[in-house]
Amino acid sequence: MEIDPQDFAEPLRAGLAALAADxxxxxxxxxxxxxxxxxxxxxxxxxxxxxxxxxGTWRHAELRRALSRLxxxxxxxxxxxxxxxxxxxxxxxxxxxxxxxxxPRVSYELTGMGCQLAEEGRxxxxxxxxxxxxxxxxxRTFDRAED
Amino acid sequence: MEIDPQDFAEPLRAGLAALAADxxxxxxxxxxxxxxxxxxxxxxxxxxxxxxxxxGTWRHAELRRALSRLxxxxxxxxxxxxxxxxxxxxxxxxxxxxxxxxxPRVSYELTGMGCQLAEEGRxxxxxxxxxxxxxxxxxRTFDRAED
DNA sequence: CAGCATCCTCGGCGATACTG
DNA sequence: CAGTATCGCCGAGGATGCTG
Numbered sequence: 001m002e003i004d005p006q007d008f009a010e011p012l013r014a015g016l017a018a019l020a021a022d023x024x025x026x027x028x029x030x031x032x033x034x035x036x037x038x039x040x041x042x043x044x045x046x047x048x049x050x051x052x053x054x055x056g057t058w059r060h061a062e063l064r065r066a067l068s069r070l071x072x073x074x075x076x077x078x079x080x081x082x083x084x085x086x087x088x089x090x091x092x093x094x095x096x097x098x099x100x101x102x103x104p105r106v107s108y109e110l111t112g113m114g115c116q117l118a119e120e121g122r123x124x125x126x127x128x129x130x131x132x133x134x135x136x137x138x139x140r141t142f143d144r145a146e147d
Numbered sequence: 148m149e150i151d152p153q154d155f156a157e158p159l160r161a162g163l164a165a166l167a168a169d170x171x172x173x174x175x176x177x178x179x180x181x182x183x184x185x186x187x188x189x190x191x192x193x194x195x196x197x198x199x200x201x202x203g204t205w206r207h208a209e210l211r212r213a214l215s216r217l218x219x220x221x222x223x224x225x226x227x228x229x230x231x232x233x234x235x236x237x238x239x240x241x242x243x244x245x246x247x248x249x250x251p252r253v254s255y256e257l258t259g260m261g262c263q264l265a266e267e268g269r270x271x272x273x274x275x276x277x278x279x280x281x282x283x284x285x286x287r288t289f290d291r292a293e294d
Numbered sequence: 295c296a297g298c299a300t301c302c303t304c305g306g307c308g309a310t311a312c313t314g
Numbered sequence: 315c316a317g318t319a320t321c322g323c324c325g326a327g328g329a330t331g332c333t334g
Contacts, residue, residue, distance in 0.1 A: 012202055012203050012205065012209070015203060016199070016202060016213050016216065016217075019199065019202060019217070020216065020217055023217070033275055033276075033279045033283060034271075034272050034275040035191075037271075037275045038188055038189045038271060038272075038275070040189070041189055042185045042186040042187070042189020043186075043189065047185060051170065054166075055159055055163060055166060056158065056159050056162060062159070066163050070163075070166070070170070090285065090286055090290070091285055091286060092282060092284075092285030092289075113278060116274075120270070123267070124184075124271070125170065125181055127263075128180055128181040128185070131180075131260060132180040132181070135238050135239060136180060137239075138237065138238055138239030139237055139238060142237045143237075
C-alpha cells in the first residue's frame with residue numbers, strides 16, 4: 001500500500017495514508033472476513049436470521065416459518081436457509097445440532113460470538129430505523145429534484 | 148404480522164412476537180431503509196467510499212484513485228463510483244458540489260448523517276477485524292471437517 | 295424433516311465508447 | 315473531468331423434485 005504524494009493534495013494524502021494503515025488494508029480482498037461478514041449482513045436474509053436466532057434455539061422448519069412471519073415478502077427457500085445457516089456456522093456464529101436420523105431432527109443456535117454479532121446488527125437496525133423518516137424524506141426530495 | 152400460536156413452542160413464540168413488534172416489521176420490505184442501507188454497506192465499494200469520504204472532501208477522479216490505493220483488487224469503474232455516490236446522495240449521506248461547467252469540477256463530502264454512518268460502519272469494521280483471526284480459524288476447522 | 299442436485303432468472307458490477 | 319449509454323458476464327437466490 002503506497003500512497004503516491006503527487007496524486008493527492010494535503011491534507012487528504014495524510015488522512016488516506018492513516019486510513020490505509022489502520023484499516024490493515026483488508027480493503028476489498030475477496031475473502032476478507034470484514035467484507036464477507038458485511039456482505040452477509042447486507043444480504044436478503046442473514047440479518048433477520050440472526051435476530052430470530054437471538055431469541056433461542058430453532059429447528060429448521062420452525063425457523064423457516066418464523067422468518068416468513070417476519071418478512072412481508074415470500075418465504076425463504078429451503079435451500080437458501082440451509083445455505084445461509086451453513087455460512088454462519090462456517091464462520092463460527094452458529095452451531096448445528098443433529099438429534100435423530102430418520103426423520104432428521106436438526107436445531108440451530110447462536111454461539112457467543114454469534115450473539116455479539118446479532119447485537120451489533122441490532123445496533124445498526126436501530127440506528128437506521130431511528131433515521132428512517134429522514135432518509136425517506138431525503139429520497140423524496142432527491143427524486144423530485146430529478147424530475 | 149400475526150404469530151400463529153400453534154406453529155411455535157413457547158418460549159420462542161413470545162420472543163418472536165416481541166421481535167416482530169419492536170423491529171417494526173420492516174423486516175424484508177424491498178424499499179425498507181434498513182435493508183437498503185445494510186445492503187449498501189455490504190456491497191463491494193460503499194463501505195470503503197464512506198471511510199475515505201470521512202477524511203475530507205474529494206473530487207471524483209481523486210476519490211477514484213484513493214479507492215484504488217486502498218483496494219487490493221482492480222479499480223472501481225467510473226460508472227460504478229458515480230452510481231454509488233448518487234445512491235449515497237439520494238439517502239442524504241453525501242452532498243455533491245458542482246463548481247465549473249467545462250471541464251466539470253465536482254466534489255463530494257459527507258453530510259452530518261453520513262459521518263455518523265461512516266462511524267457506525269467503522270465500528271463494524273473494527274468489530275470484525277478484532278475477530279478476524281477467530282473467524283478464519285473457525286473456517287479452517289469447518290472446511291477441514293468437511294473433507 | 296432436512297438436505298442436495300438441477301435449472302433458471304435477474305441484478306450488480308465491469309468494460310468501452312461517446313458527450314458537454 | 316464527470317457523466318451517460320450500451321453491452322456482457324457471473325453469481326446470488328428462487329423453484330422443483332428426489333433421497334435417507
